[in-house]
Amino acid sequence: MNPFNRRAFIKAAIAAAPASAFLTLPNNAHAGRKASVVVVGGGFGGATAAKYLKKMDPALDVTLVERLKTYTSCPLSNEILTGHGKIEDLQTGYDGLAKRGVKVMFDDAIGIDAAAKTVKLNSGTTLKYDALVLSPGIDFNYGAVEGYSEQLANTSHPHAWKAGPQTLALKKQIEAIPDGGVFVLSVPPKPFRCPPGPYERASLVASYFKHHGKHKSKVLILDANDSFSKKGLFEQAWKMHYNGMIQWVPGAEGGKVTKMDAQTNTAFTDFGEYKADVLNIIPPHHAGAIAKNAGLANAQGWCEVDMLTMESAVQKDIWVIGDACIHGDLPVYDAPKSAHIANTQAKVAAGAIIAKLNGVPAPEPFFVNTCYSTVADDWGFSVVHIYRVEGGKLVYIKEAGGISPVNMADEAQLKLQRKLESRYVVGWFKNIMADAFA
């Protein structure tokens, strides 16, 4: 056989094999050893990627690098803030992935050498990769709000935009607000993690006030933006459940917080100052430091990727998924920074990586987001995003997706719709946690 035919034959053999029985690395570059994939970051994106890489090709050598032994989910953490459930219910370890053959290393990835294809860890270890998945989540730009700092976030002024100890610290503050006290929530400019999250938090804090005899207390949302995710649904719910308790100040009316005073608990915008009983600043954020330091982020701080495969637009053999990337049908229909989209990005990346390692084209990708918000008892709603390839380009499908209906034929229907989605949050959560970590 001449080389051409031999290659065709190998390709055919690979193509004929089911996806779960991929031959690993027929090409000479990797001859004689298993291909190594390193995944940095064990959140919804990274955990899902590690699991599906192993599921799709058990012969792969997959290493997951994660700082913490216990993961705390951000989804549903607003519920914890306001006394619904325990934080332990949102937590998981990495035993499930280890059982699937993923090598889990509790360490901190501190540097990437893209030319040598290595990742350096804090412990001193250097990992060599054939493919690298970065799912580092976000880091905060504290400097964007004068007077705020990481130190304040870890002590008197938790942002709780990463679930964990700060969630519990903010919970205590909310519980201590006197009747008539004000909870001020500052929302950073888009894009940010969990687009409906701030408004869900506002709703649940109001719910807490309502159910704990703090009827005169208020929630003030100071927003750098002029609109927000599921706005019609939130505003309807606020009127029905928390009439007069929640006030939203958009950016155009001076909502953007530029400065805070920790001593007096005051937020400052270009239009005025707002004194709070609890001041909850969500600082602007950007792709996790490891991705930014590796030069993978754009001027806005997010990592651009090939829309169809999630491979970095800047550096080949590195795939960036989850909150750190900027993805979707840009510029209008960007993919939300949600657990669910990270989960589907991870699966697409896993398929694309295995295809590339085997020298075959990446399979057609599908990206989905389903994001539920609960705002009152039996009152939940969602937004759905469907992205798929049309004419070689990733597009947001306008005929599908969108938010739950705001108005329905009658009250019975509306109540049923909101009740169903308030329950589905729980089923979604349990399944996506298992899909990523178990």
Added chain:
Amino acid sequence: MKQRNLMAAIGLIAACAMQASVTHAADAKTENLANTCNACHGMNGVSVGPNMPSIGGLSETYLNAVMQQWKNGERYSATMGRHFKGYSDQELDAIAKYFSKLPWVPVVQAAEAKTLAQGKEASERCETCHGATGSEPDDADTPRINGQWAEYMHLEMLKYRTDTVKMPHRKMRGNTKKLDESDLLPVAQHYAAQPK
């Protein structure tokens, strides 16, 4: 002669490669598509609960019908309709085939004996179509429900009992409405408790 055989062999290999590539691409596409379902419906279509239904091992006819009805607005859903409007009929066929080929894995849910007895007694009118334990549907259009999630089934019955939402099955609507409200959850729990 020898040369000709070699040419034929090369031709055959090339044809196989092409055919296999097409098959592979289709399989990989279906796998990518089906993987998106796992986030809510569990690995291999086995949900870990409590209100997301398991879908692995349901009949192809049922899965296809439900997805088509959602896509075409013939069946009410809180969330799923917004998903299926984004996929072609061929893709829905592929999803239905994929999950119907997986085994049905009942998730047996315990409940108090009293509740189960109440549910069993009230479930008489469900039996005709779903079978005594919910594992023997009378036609391919009817889902099996043994070891399905109780809360999911309860919420589905609430859909059928709400007059103004569009649901396709008159018999199901009639029968769920005949049930006493206090029997709805026990009936669901009765089927959820059945291993086979």
